[in-house]
Amino acid sequence: xxxxxxxxxxxxxxxxxxxxxxxxxxxxxxxxxxxxxxxxxxxxxxxxxxxxxxxxxxxxxxxxxxxxxxxxxxxxxxxxxxxxxxxxxxxxxxxxxxxxxxxxxxxxxxxxxxxxxxxxxxxxxxxxxxxxxxxxxxxxxxxxxxxxxxxxxxxxxxxxxxxxxxxxxxxxxxxxxxxxxxxxxxxxxxxxxxxxxxxxxxxxxxxxxxxxxxxxxxxxxxxxxxxxxxxxxxxxxxxxxxxxxxxxxxxxxxxxxxxxxxxxxxxxxxxxxxxxxxxxxxxxxxxxxxxxxxxxxxxxxxxxxxxxxxxxxxxxxxxxxxxxxxxxxxxxxxxxxxxxxxxxxxxxxxxxxxxxxxxxxxxxxxxxxxxxxxxxxxxxxxxxxxxxxxxxxxxxxxxxxxxxxxxxxxxxxxxxxxxxxxxxxxxxxxxxx
Amino acid sequence: xxxxxxxxxxxxxxxxxxxxxxxxxxxxxxxxxxxxxxxxxxxxxxxxxxxxxxxxxxxxxxxxxxxxxxxxxxxxxxxxxxxxxxxxxxxxxxxxxxxxxxxxxxxxxxxxxxxxxxxxxxxxxxxxxxxxxxxxxxxxxxxxxxxxxxxxxxxxxxxxxxxxxxxxxxxxxxxxxxxxxxxxxxxxxxxxxxxxxxxxxxxxxxxxxxxxxxxxxxxxxxxxxxxxxxxxxxxxxxxxxxxxxxxxxxxxxxxxxxxxxxxxxxxxxxxxxxxxxxxxxxxxxxxxxxxxxxxxxxxxxxxxxxxxxxxxxxxxxxxxxxxxxxxxxxxxxxxxxxxxxxxxxxxxxxxxxxxxxxxxxxxxxxxxxxxxxxxxxxxxxxxxxxxxxxxxxxxxxxxxxxxxxxxxxxxxxxxxxxxxxxxxxxxxxxxxx
Numbered sequence: 001x002x003x004x005x006x007x008x009x010x011x012x013x014x015x016x017x018x019x020x021x022x023x024x025x026x027x028x029x030x031x032x033x034x035x036x037x038x039x040x041x042x043x044x045x046x047x048x049x050x051x052x053x054x055x056x057x058x059x060x061x062x063x064x065x066x067x068x069x070x071x072x073x074x075x076x077x078x079x080x081x082x083x084x085x086x087x088x089x090x091x092x093x094x095x096x097x098x099x100x101x102x103x104x105x106x107x108x109x110x111x112x113x114x115x116x117x118x119x120x121x122x123x124x125x126x127x128x129x130x131x132x133x134x135x136x137x138x139x140x141x142x143x144x145x146x147x148x149x150x151x152x153x154x155x156x157x158x159x160x161x162x163x164x165x166x167x168x169x170x171x172x173x174x175x176x177x178x179x180x181x182x183x184x185x186x187x188x189x190x191x192x193x194x195x196x197x198x199x200x201x202x203x204x205x206x207x208x209x210x211x212x213x214x215x216x217x218x219x220x221x222x223x224x225x226x227x228x229x230x231x232x233x234x235x236x237x238x239x240x241x242x243x244x245x246x247x248x249x250x251x252x253x254x255x256x257x258x259x260x261x262x263x264x265x266x267x268x269x270x271x272x273x274x275x276x277x278x279x280x281x282x283x284x285x286x287x288x289x290x291x292x293x294x295x296x297x298x299x300x301x302x303x304x305x306x307x308x309x310x311x312x313x314x315x316x317x318x319x320x321x322x323x324x325x326x327x328x329x330x331x332x333x334x335x336x337x338x339x340x341x342x343x344x345x346x347x348x349x350x351x352x353x354x355x356x357x358x359x360x361x362x363x364x365x366x367x368x369x370x371x372x373x374x375x376x377x378x379x380x381x382x383x384x385x386x387x388x389x390x391x392x393x394x395x396x397x398x399x400x401x402x403x404x405x406x407x408x409x410x411x412x413x414x415x416x417x418x419x420x421x422x423x424x425x426x427x428x429x430x431x432x433x
Numbered sequence: 434x435x436x437x438x439x440x441x442x443x444x445x446x447x448x449x450x451x452x453x454x455x456x457x458x459x460x461x462x463x464x465x466x467x468x469x470x471x472x473x474x475x476x477x478x479x480x481x482x483x484x485x486x487x488x489x490x491x492x493x494x495x496x497x498x499x500x501x502x503x504x505x506x507x508x509x510x511x512x513x514x515x516x517x518x519x520x521x522x523x524x525x526x527x528x529x530x531x532x533x534x535x536x537x538x539x540x541x542x543x544x545x546x547x548x549x550x551x552x553x554x555x556x557x558x559x560x561x562x563x564x565x566x567x568x569x570x571x572x573x574x575x576x577x578x579x580x581x582x583x584x585x586x587x588x589x590x591x592x593x594x595x596x597x598x599x600x601x602x603x604x605x606x607x608x609x610x611x612x613x614x615x616x617x618x619x620x621x622x623x624x625x626x627x628x629x630x631x632x633x634x635x636x637x638x639x640x641x642x643x644x645x646x647x648x649x650x651x652x653x654x655x656x657x658x659x660x661x662x663x664x665x666x667x668x669x670x671x672x673x674x675x676x677x678x679x680x681x682x683x684x685x686x687x688x689x690x691x692x693x694x695x696x697x698x699x700x701x702x703x704x705x706x707x708x709x710x711x712x713x714x715x716x717x718x719x720x721x722x723x724x725x726x727x728x729x730x731x732x733x734x735x736x737x738x739x740x741x742x743x744x745x746x747x748x749x750x751x752x753x754x755x756x757x758x759x760x761x762x763x764x765x766x767x768x769x770x771x772x773x774x775x776x777x778x779x780x781x782x783x784x785x786x787x788x789x790x791x792x793x794x795x796x797x798x799x800x801x802x803x804x805x806x807x808x809x810x811x812x813x814x815x816x817x818x819x820x821x822x823x824x825x826x827x828x829x830x831x832x833x834x835x836x837x838x839x840x841x842x843x844x845x846x847x848x849x850x851x852x853x854x855x856x857x858x859x860x861x862x863x864x865x866x
Binding site: 082102127128130133143147153154155158159161162163164165166167168169171180181182183185190191192193215216218227239242245246247248249250251252253257259287288290291292308346348350351352353354357399423429430 | 436452560561563566576579581586587588591592594596597598599600602604609613614615616618623624625626648649651672675678679680681682683684685686687688690691692720721723724726778779781782784785786787790801862
């Protein structure tokens with residue numbers, strides 16, 4: 001298992017930052033995720049979450065607190081230049097930030113910004129966004145709805161299926177999602193162009209890439225994780241009625257491209273090191289892997305024990321002061337394909353990745369009731385509605401619904417770390433056609 | 434028909450530039466396509482093709498020969514900032530360049546660079562690349578090979594099918610294409626990971642976008658062409674064996690993402706104005722269009738009479754001094770869907786386009802023998818090989834083959850204009866798996 005632990009992971013480590021040591025928080029000193037933020041009226045900057053604050057990295061560089069190579073890249077408005085330096089630089093940044101924030105270091109409150117005082121932005125400028133299909137439970141459940149006679153296609157266990165998504169419509173957490181219009185066709189009569197009636201979320205994690213590879217130079221599986229800077233939350237909002245009508249033969253297009261929301265925090269692979277687990281074992285009757293997708297280290301430690309969760313709060317629930325209702329909870333450790341396999345496969349034809357590219361996992365679903373990562377699965381394509389505490393029913397997302405994704409890691413003997421949240425509220429779209 | 438002609442289109446107009454007035458050339462003064470170039474050892478600049486030369490636009494701005502708004506954007510290394518200004522700015526640039534280059538203007542050879550002395554680059558930095566499927570002949574021919582019982586899917590005549598491609602692997606004309614490795618599966622036995630044996634070209638045109646639209650603000654069909662700066666050649670290299678195995682259910686991925694080649698020249702919609710034709714009439718039994726895809730002006734003039742051609746020259750042909758063999762010739766006027774319909778559809782869900790985004794047409798095929806725009810169609814998926822003048826046979830592209838795309842417009846009473854060429858030679862990829 002690639003569990004390279006060092007002093008930054010010590011569970012006893014504490015920070016001088018107020019609120020950073022509260023149990024159950026997402027951002028103790030053992031986490032140190034990277035993100036981008038903007039103070040009102042100022043330009044974008046990059047920072048590291050610590051408790052309810054963030055460490056302003058340009059301010060750290062200005063005070064001479066980072067090494068020279070880091071100091072030249074942390075003044076940029078996005079993480080791309082940091083990602084381009086690769087994982088060794090991220091490890092140095094982690095070590096330097098940990099030393100700065102540790103309880104035995106002098107308190108430097110002038111380097112902090114309250115998270116609630118700033119706007120959290122997309123962590124990187126994403127050049128290309130691709131999305132996987134790495135949960136075999138999701139693929140099987142969705143396959144059964146779209147192709148009852150043929151749920152899991154013959155290629156599924158041989159290669160990590162993925163598709164290209166739209167980079168322009170990636171938005172930061174908190175951006176409302178406008179209900180898309182599109183063509184839908186019931187099969188009886190001609191299609192109509194109307195607001196989607198089957199708006200859905202997809203609970204995912206995504207890898208942000210750095211340093212990238214040259215065109216024509218595939219990334220072997222054994223070094224694929226050197227290309228993964230870390231993970232963030234991804235909600236790949238989907239319009240199922242549009243998808244069902246458009247997806248043959250070239251895949252989903254407008255059913256996805258209206259918006260994809262990213263969580264604000266990039267949790268580095270270093271921070272995730274204590275939570276590495278073996279890749280999901282392949283079943284005895286699964287076909288053998290081709291060599292470019294098979295690696296002993298990936299089998300031994302290619303998984304991540306990350307709990308992911310989606311919850312919903314309708315407008316009526318919010319008006320009544322009710323808490324969100326949990327819809328989905330699953331473990332990322334159950335994915336059929338590892339992130340490293342997604343990277344190795346995506347570059348196996350020579351395709352180049354650039355710093356800041358996003359490779360998302362696809363919907364994270366598990367085998368048990370309530371572990372499915374989207375409403376399509378949870379409601380059996382709308383045939384079994386969910387009941388909300390208000391008595392409202394949901395076969396798909398309604399206008400005013402707020403959807404929140406969260407993810408975290410917990411393990412005995414280690415500090416709990418989290419990904420923050422990825423939120424979006426559904427807005428009606430009125431439009432003269 | 435949107436045939437707004439002005440003095441820049443006059444067939445009698447001539448230029449002081451040597452070679453620009455030669456009949457049959459691609460770049461008379463009536464064309465003035467935009468591109469990016471680099472002198473050896475210098476940084477990238479933007480220019481306008483004129484005969485065998487190009488007009489250095491930064492030099493024009495430096496000499497005070499362009500209006501202020503243009504002068505501030507033509508010093509950039511790509512066309513993106515010019516595209517962001519939208520079509521009115523492109524029209525002004527055309528008018529000002531035409532006046533500078535006209536035979537009655539003073540010769541300014543210091544503003545010219547010989548095309549053969551520079552490297553021609555990608556015309557823009559493409560944020561998102563999407564690719565259509567707009568030729569019904571192509572969709573039918575390919576559908577028959579992949580799904581003999583179901584060639585044209587029920588959605589085809591209702592919406593312009595498209596998919597997201599990979600932006601990182603877009604390359605300039607002249608870049609060799611490395612034969613990709615990938616999974617292929619004959620259906621008997623397990624898949625293997627090996628070099629693609631069915632490497633193909635796809636003869637396409639693509640629209641470069643400007644100025645773009647905001648997320649959530651669809652572009653109505655009636656104003657879609659205001660978002661199309663112009664067209665360039667696109668070769669969407671495809672590995673058919675990889676495609677056949679991977680494309681279900683999420684569409685083509687690694688079969689396309691190893692490389693896509695762009696021609697160097699953006700021929701503006703202004704330059705194409707004399708060659709506007711009605712959109713292909715829908716057949717009497719075609720279903721009616723939904724209103725968002727139906728517009729009288731688009732029906733009357735949404736087509737372009739552009740001849741497109743692909744030719745092949747094998748290594749043996751080049752060694753023997755033989756000319757390339759024409760494989761495909763078709764008219765872009767025969768496309769089932771117009772470019773404006775592609776733009777209106779792609780944004781109909783609220784998806785945003787950014788300046789420099791690329792929307793390609795999909796393979797351009799016609800109904801007659803020799804008008805099919807890829808080898809998959811021409812050889813019936815390899816079952817009917819093509820014979821080259823050397824006696825060599827081709828079921829797919831072989832190592833050493835050079836593929837060249839060209840496109841041009843000719844019409845009685847107007848100057849012929851062309852797109853230059855988009856070339857690539859196939860390289861073998863040796864690799865330790």
